[in-house]
Amino acid sequence: MMKRTLTWAALAALTLAAQAPLAGAAVIFNNFGPGNDFGNGGRVVDGGDGVAAIGDIDQAVAFTVGPADQMAETLSLGIFVNDSPAIGTGPVDIILAMDSGDGPGAALQTYSTTVNATGKQVLNVSGAPVLLSANTTYWVVMDAEDEFRGSWNFNTIGDIGLTAGRTDLGIWGTRPLDDRMALRVEGRVPEPASLAVLGIGGMVIAGRRRRGR
Template identity: 45%
Template sequence: MKTQLIVTAIVLSFAAAPSQADVIFSNLGAGDTFSAAGRIFQGESVGTIGNVDQAASFSVGGTSYLLDSLELGVNVTSAGPLDVILAADNGGEPGAELEAISLNLAVGEQLALASAAGTTMLDANTTYWVIADAKGSIDGGWRFNTTGDVGLTAGRSAGVGSTNYGDWNLRPDDDRYAFRVQGTPMEIPEPTSVALFVIAGIGATALRLRKRD
């Protein structure tokens, strides 16, 4: 009986272990590399074009997820805030904001990590958008991928000092910006099913032993 209790405790511990985040989408190269070229983003106080945002679409496969993180390959030439936004698709362009994660980026080339709250659902077989929404003094660019990935991207600008955006400028079959999306699958992990099966087997064995007694 002691052995059965030990085995049960081990299996329960295994079953309760949290599931790991899966990569939902990534076009990063080996070693998380990305191109030296891309398109600019600028906060509203940058005095060239001003308030320029970029966006890229991606699609979820056959499993639904809770969003864990978004990572963007960027180069920053003037430090400042960047909102990384997950948005719904609205007829082939960025739609309603689902989650916004505010970062404060330093100067330099970097894979900017935006950690999500873990509560935003990404539905299976659905298209979403990742938006690099530049704020304040930030000036830089969202780099292209180096893996040959193409898809629908978009850009918009409101001009220096303005937040009155025009329509998104859509770019079909464009070199997609470099990014990775990770999430926790909503399906019950297979190890949990196996653990429950083992527990049931232990229970059945214990019942047979009691009957023999």
């Protein structure tokens, strides 16, 4: 019974935080060049089921939040979708994840979409605001599904940082000093009310735990 109460308290706090007012827009991370410029080459992303598929290949980029908490809302990736010899359009999942210390960890939000055009393009996905803590590292994962095949292309501004890749849902292989793929994370700075709601949720959970002892 206590576990059920704790779960509902946590869900209530997160729901209220998502509905709380947000301040001005913020760019949390961005390594696109001017005019959304990004490179012509990148790292392969493959759903594993298409013609000429070479395996289920996912790629990920790490980024670190600045000195203030942020609410992430929109992710933008510079990608290429194969047009020859086999069309690579199809479904992809873009995942905003925690850092496990060895690569991407638990998913905070999954944005599912279908890419219907081939060639070089900016892929934008949006969803409910996700609270990102100050001075904390997170990951964005491009997880191709089914017949999708293409690449997540490199930035053109010389941005070097931590990336990772995996094949067939295996262990992530990290690349500490890599040309990071083109990524922008946008959102808003949370109003104090948003943080207060999260604090209230934490106090409710703590109180329930004390009474359950």
